[in-house]
Amino acid sequence: KNEVEQSPQNLTAQEGEFITINCSYSVGISALHWLQQHPGGGIVSLFMLSSGKKKHGRLIATINIQEKHSSLHITASHPRDSAVYICAVRIGTGNQFYFGTGTSLTVIP
Amino acid sequence: GAGVSQTPSNKVTEKGKYVELRCDPISGHTALYWYRQSLGQGPEFLIYFQGTGAADDSGLPNDRFFAVRPEGSVSTLKIQRTERGDSAVYLCASSRSGGADTQYFGPGTRLTVL
Numbered sequence: 001k002n003e004v005e006q007s008p009q010n011l012t013a014q015e016g017e018f019i020t021i022n023c024s025y026s027v028g029i030s031a032l033h034w035l036q037q038h039p040g041g042g043i044v045s046l047f048m049l050s051s052g053k054k055k056h057g058r059l060i061a062t063i064n065i066q067e068k069h070s071s072l073h074i075t076a077s078h079p080r081d082s083a084v085y086i087c088a089v090r091i092g093t094g095n096q097f098y099f100g101t102g103t104s105l106t107v108i109p
Numbered sequence: 110g111a112g113v114s115q116t117p118s119n120k121v122t123e124k125g126k127y128v129e130l131r132c133d134p135i136s137g138h139t140a141l142y143w144y145r146q147s148l149g150q151g152p153e154f155l156i157y158f159q160g161t162g163a164a165d166d167s168g169l170p171n172d173r174f175f176a177v178r179p180e181g182s183v184s185t186l187k188i189q190r191t192e193r194g195d196s197a198v199y200l201c202a203s204s205r206s207g208g209a210d211t212q213y214f215g216p217g218t219r220l221t222v223l
Binding site for chain 1: 159
């Protein structure tokens with residue numbers, strides 16, 4: 001059973017394209033985390049959301065609590081955005097975060 | 110320190126051996142998490158510390174796995190009688206006080222059990 005589903009699993013885009021990565025979850029959550037993982041590298045936190053929308057540079061994250069869905073958008077994509085993007089949710093007030101399997105993004109120059 | 114550090118970065122061991130993996134969290138962070146990430150998968154929760162105590166160890170797969178954080182800072186994940194299926198990247202993260210606080214991840218330790 002996987003509480004967190006991400007789509008697509010793999011995504012290839014041309015430099016400059018607008019990118020959307022989706023995350024759906026099946027249970028009530030208190031927080032949702034978007035993370036970035038470069039090949040062979042560590043995991044970097046991008047956003048922590050519990051409602052609405054957050055923006056940082058070219059990255060935008062939105063969450064719809066009623067629909068149990070979040071999206072991560074990248075505007076004007078660049079090859080350095082190539083990484084695995086992971087969605088993780090905190091269920092209720094628990095201590096555990098449940099992670100999706102990630103979306104592997106490749107941006108071609 | 111500036112970030113979460115983990116040692117060693119790579120560990121190769123033989124089936125049946127004992128291993129220890131170390132995590133140094135960000136100074137002042139009371140919450141510390143251990144995760145395991147298998148190839149092509151997202152991280153899987155193992156254990157959560159709040160201060161010195163293991164507040165939630167429900168993710169530990171069996172009693173071969175144990176973790177400590179005796180002084181509320183550095184943590185050690187211990188695996189006894191390693192099996193080939195234990196091969197994975199073991200990730201440590203810390204946050205200021207747990208809950209929904211942003212977690213900061215270390216680079217991970219890649220464990221290979223031959």
